[in-house]
Amino acid sequence: GFTEAKMAWTECPSPAHQPASGYHLCPDLGIVEVIDPDTGRVLPPGESGEIVFTPLDARGTVVLRYRTGDFIDGGLVHEPCPYCRRLLPRLVGNISRRSEVRSMRLDKIKGTLVDFNELEHALDDAPHLGAWQIELRKLHDDPLDVDELVLHVHAPDQSDQTALSHELANRINAACELQPNRILFHTAAEMRALQGVGSQLKELRLVDHRPAESPTPPAPAPVGSDPTAQSHPEPERAVS
Numbered sequence: 001g002f003t004e005a006k007m008a009w010t011e012c013p014s015p016a017h018q019p020a021s022g023y024h025l026c027p028d029l030g031i032v033e034v035i036d037p038d039t040g041r042v043l044p045p046g047e048s049g050e051i052v053f054t055p056l057d058a059r060g061t062v063v064l065r066y067r068t069g070d071f072i073d074g075g076l077v078h079e080p081c082p083y084c085r086r087l088l089p090r091l092v093g094n095i096s097r098r099s100e101v102r103s104m105r106l107d108k109i110k111g112t113l114v115d116f117n118e119l120e121h122a123l124d125d126a127p128h129l130g131a132w133q134i135e136l137r138k139l140h141d142d143p144l145d146v147d148e149l150v151l152h153v154h155a156p157d158q159s160d161q162t163a164l165s166h167e168l169a170n171r172i173n174a175a176c177e178l179q180p181n182r183i184l185f186h187t188a189a190e191m192r193a194l195q196g197v198g199s200q201l202k203e204l205r206l207v208d209h210r211p212a213e214s215p216t217p218p219a220p221a222p223v224g225s226d227p228t229a230q231s232h233p234e235p236e237r238a239v240s
């Protein structure tokens with residue numbers, strides 16, 4: 001089962017200040033995949049997601065593609081281990097339970113797992129920065145397009161906006177390896193309105209304006225129709 005397989009995963013000793021090798025998998029014990037927990041899609045190498053396990057040594061009940069509820073933040077990689085040079089697939093990064101992932105306020109932005117506590121600390125410690133808010137969007141407000149990270153800020157002491165933008169972008173990058181797409185400066189009043197001060201119990205420091213992806217399963221073709229005919233022409237787009 002998964003527990004036995006997990007116990008057989010080994011890590012190589014890594015020199016101080018070098019990244020960990022990750023867990024070397026035992027392909028003869030089972031197949032490990034990493035999926036997007038929301039869509040079930042198998043993710044490309046190196047992307048964080050939920051570990052799915054299919055045991056190959058199973059006696060009795062056979063489980064196919066068991067969803068473990070374990071989250072790996074560095075994904076599955078196939079390059080040789082930098083320390084032992086073996087070619088075993090490796091799970092890289094930290095493994096956590098999905099429930100912990102939620103309580104730790106982790107979310108995926110641009111395919112990267114982001115810890116908002118880290119981000120919060122990085123911005124709260126920034127000099128010359130007053131109120132701030134992180135807004136998550138989709139490019140063109142299209143649910144299938146890429147994520148955008150917009151940082152809204154108020155700088156109370158009229159400091160150099162270019163220098164401050166640079167400093168904040170560096171801090172965000174150091175905290176979560178992402179670059180903000182835009183940094184927008186606001187007055188104190190605009191910032192209070194954005195944060196919902198007065199209307200919300202807690203100031204909104206993180207808002208997610210990414211539209212939900214609406215599932216549109218293809219409709220079954222009518223009986224007797226030509227299966228080679230295109231049944232779903234592109235809907236015409238309104239020109240404005």
Ligand SMILES: [Zn+2]
Binds near residue numbers: 021081082
């Ligand atoms: Zn190794």
